[in-house]
Amino acid sequence: MHILGNMPRGTIVRSFLFILICLLVASIATQWYGIYIIQSNKILQRHLRGLNKVEIGSSSWDFTQCTDSNIINTVIDRTEDLRIFEHLCERIYKPLNKETQPELCKSCRYKQPVFMKTKKPFVALASFTGAGNSWTRELLEALTGIYTGSIYGDPAGDFEGSSRCPHRGGVYIIKTHSTHNLTKMKDCQLIGAHTIDYERAIHIIRNPYEAILSTFNLIKGKSKTGFADIETFMSPRWPFYVRRIVNYWARMTEYWTQNFTRPTYVLVYERLKTDTYQELYKISRFLDLDSTYLDLFCAKNCLKPKYHRVDKPDWMNISILYDQQLKQAVNTRIFQLANKVKQKSRDLVPELKNYIQV
Ligand SMILES: *[C@@H]1O[C@H](CO)[C@@H](O)[C@H](O)[C@H]1NC(C)=O
Ligand SMILES: *[C@@H]1O[C@H](CO)[C@@H](O)[C@H](O)[C@H]1NC(C)=O
Numbered sequence: 439m440h441i442l443g444n445m446p447r448g449t450i451v452r453s454f455l456f457i458l459i460c461l462l463v464a465s466i467a468t469q470w471y472g473i474y475i476i477q478s479n480k481i482l483q484r485h486l487r488g489l490n491k492v493e494i495g496s497s498s499w500d501f502t503q504c505t506d507s508n509i510i511n512t513v514i515d516r517t518e519d520l521r522i523f524e525h526l527c528e529r530i531y532k533p534l535n536k537e538t539q540p541e542l543c544k545s546c547r548y549k550q551p552v553f554m555k556t557k558k559p560f561v562a563l564a565s566f567t568g569a570g571n572s573w574t575r576e577l578l579e580a581l582t583g584i585y586t587g588s589i590y591g592d593p594a595g596d597f598e599g600s601s602r603c604p605h606r607g608g609v610y611i612i613k614t615h616s617t618h619n620l621t622k623m624k625d626c627q628l629i630g631a632h633t634i635d636y637e638r639a640i641h642i643i644r645n646p647y648e649a650i651l652s653t654f655n656l657i658k659g660k661s662k663t664g665f666a667d668i669e670t671f672m673s674p675r676w677p678f679y680v681r682r683i684v685n686y687w688a689r690m691t692e693y694w695t696q697n698f699t700r701p702t703y704v705l706v707y708e709r710l711k712t713d714t715y716q717e718l719y720k721i722s723r724f725l726d727l728d729s730t731y732l733d734l735f736c737a738k739n740c741l742k743p744k745y746h747r748v749d750k751p752d753w754m755n756i757s758i759l760y761d762q763q764l765k766q767a768v769n770t771r772i773f774q775l776a777n778k779v780k781q782k783s784r785d786l787v788p789e790l791k792n793y794i795q796v
């Protein structure tokens with residue numbers, strides 16, 4: 439009391455604030471550290487499976503609530519909550535995955551996407567071919583409940599929204615593989631629309647080695663397997679294709695990171711695959727969607743994935759299919775691009791350098 443009495447009031451307030459901030463930081467740190475420990479400790483994970491409840495920092499998490507409808511219908515507003523949910527409910531305790539909870543898919547908010555009634559500003563879903571655009575479209579349709587469009591007027595079979603000019607309404611997330619905002623789509627020509635004014639973009643990037651391979655398979659693939667055969671890769675067509683198309687990969691990445699100046703979410707394909715919940719959540723935020731745990735669960739688990747090709751033959755390995763010269767051609771492009779984007783998209787540089795093959 440005596441000491442406080444002699445202190446100037448400002449100092450007391452500052453000290454108080456300082457202590458408050460320290461407590462806050464400590465509380466957040468313990469939460470993160472708790473999650474980190476759980477994530478990295480197998481024995482602890484096994485032990486936790488036998489419990490109903492854990493305390494992490496200041497929050498306690500009750501496993502019996504993992505499937506509680508109040509919890510799963512809560513709008514997620516903190517990354518930490520999502521981490522806890524994901525790791526405890528889905529990975530460790532596992533009351534929440536497709537195998538144990540198939541009936542949860544029946545509670546999904548959107549059973550089937552529809553054309554929306556109102557208008558929304560256009561969002562480009564921009565990517566190089568073979569970078570997971572279709573898979574992302576499926577996920578986004580599940581998350582928004584609204585069909586996605588395309589600037590190409592692809593046949594409606596795959597995506598209902600593709601055959602309709604975006605300007606007619608009904609769709610707002612628009613697939614594009616182009617480095618501009620023009621469309622030559624027939625349905626758009628009919629109504630005199632030639633450009634799409636994207637207000638934002640989701641830009642998917644993927645390892646060019648994988649994306650090029652995937653595109654080549656799409657073009658040359660035998661319809662049965664979906665893969666080009668080994669003879670096609672042995673022929674000059676493959677190296678010729680790689681050298682040509684890698685320029686387009688670089689242009690695409692340059693355009694959407696440098697030339698397109700409106701808000702852009704860079705979706706790293708590799709992360710979408712390994713950290714689906716986090717990426718879906720971040721996209722939800724970017725699109726101003728109020729996604730609940732259940733919405734993310736539904737998007738991740740309740741699709742019948744059509745666009746996730748798996749089980750490549752063993753020989754279809756990028757370290758075999760790209761010889762040293764081809765690697766040099768691709769690596770050079772990656773380096774050039776990393777240099778170009780350094781100023782505006784610093785975050786992207788390490789991502790790009792990760793793609794280098796030695
Ligand atoms: C299309 O892009 C050009 C520049 O690339 C820009 O000047 C124009 O305003 C854009 N048009 C629309 C409708 O967004
Ligand atoms: C991006 O803009 C620059 C400067 O206007 C231009 O030189 C470059 O060709 C553009 N890049 C792409 C891929 O359109």
Ligand SMILES: *[C@@H]1O[C@H](CO)[C@@H](O)[C@H](O)[C@H]1NC(C)=O
Pocket residue numbers: 752755756757758
């Ligand atoms: C591809 O080949 C390399 C070297 O031969 C090997 O280390 C790697 O595991 C293979 N990758 C796959 C996905 O099979």
